Structure formats: C-alpha cells, structure tokens
Amino acid sequence: MARVEMFEDLEIWQRAREICNDVYDLIENTPLGRNYALRDQMDKSSGSVMDNIAEGFERNGNREFIQFLSISKASCGELRSQLYRTFDRGHIDKETFDVLKKKIMVNSKKIGAFMNYLSKSEFRGFKYKNK
Numbered sequence: 208m209a210r211v212e213m214f215e216d217l218e219i220w221q222r223a224r225e226i227c228n229d230v231y232d233l234i235e236n237t238p239l240g241r242n243y244a245l246r247d248q249m250d251k252s253s254g255s256v257m258d259n260i261a262e263g264f265e266r267n268g269n270r271e272f273i274q275f276l277s278i279s280k281a282s283c284g285e286l287r288s289q290l291y292r293t294f295d296r297g298h299i300d301k302e303t304f305d306v307l308k309k310k311i312m313v314n315s316k317k318i319g320a321f322m323n324y325l326s327k328s329e330f331r332g333f334k335y336k337n338k
Contacts, residue, residue, distance in 0.1 A: 211264075220257055220261060226256065226257075229307055230249050233298070234250065242296065242298065249289045252282045253286050263275025276321060276325075280315055283311050283318065
C-alpha cells in the first residue's frame with residue numbers, strides 16, 4: 208500500500224464523505240427532513256463514519272487507528288439500521304434505499320478489510336517510526 212499523507216486520500220474516507228452527502232440530500236429533499244429525531248440520528252451517524260476515520264488517522268498509530276475504524280464501521284451499521292427505518296416509514300423509495308444501503312455496506316466491508324490490513328502490517332504508525 209502506498210504511503211498516505213492525509214486522511215482525505217483514503218478511499219474509505221472519500222466514500223464516507225459521499226454517503227454523508229447522500230444523507231444530507233435525503234434530509235433536504237425528502238419527508239425525512241420533517242422527522243427531526245431520525246434525521247438528526249442519521250446526520251450524526253453518517254458524520255461519525257467519516258469523522259472517526261479522520262480522527263484515527265491523525266493519531267498516527269495503527270492500534271489507535273484500528274480502534275477508531277472499528278467505531279466507524281459500527282456507525283455504518285447504525286446508519287444502515289436508520290436507513291431501514293427511513294424506508295419503512297415511507298420517507299424514501301425502494302431504489303433510493305437500495306442504492307444507499309449498498310454504498311454503506313461496501314464501505315463497511317472496505318473499512319473491515321483495511322482494519323485487517325493494518326493489524327497484519329509491520330508498520331505500527333508514524334509516531335513509532337523513530338523508536
């Protein structure tokens with residue numbers, strides 16, 4: 208894997224950002240926007256996915272990064288559950304549900320694969336480089 212300089216370069220963060228923007232579009236353009244509790248939960252959990260990737264990356268150590276990626280992956284599950292509620296309540300149609308659900312599941316799997324890669328990596332993080 209090539210050395211990544213900034214969390215913005217990570218595919219999993221870029222995908223999380225896209226999902227976060229998709230959720231915002233739902234809030235702005237569907238009846239979800241009037242369901243204040245559910246929309247706020249979805250806004251927070253989608254933001255949590257991208258924010259925890261960024262925070263873990265900035266810790267500069269694989270162990271901490273894996274911990275934050277685990278939280279990010281869990282937020283994917285939380286968001287997916289909230290998406291079901293959004294669909295079940297008639298706020299979005301089946302096609303919108305399916306597209307966003309697939310994006311969330313793909314990113315969750317990619318986060319899991321990245322966690323696995325980091326746990327097997329010899330490199331333990333930049334903060335341990337000179338120790």
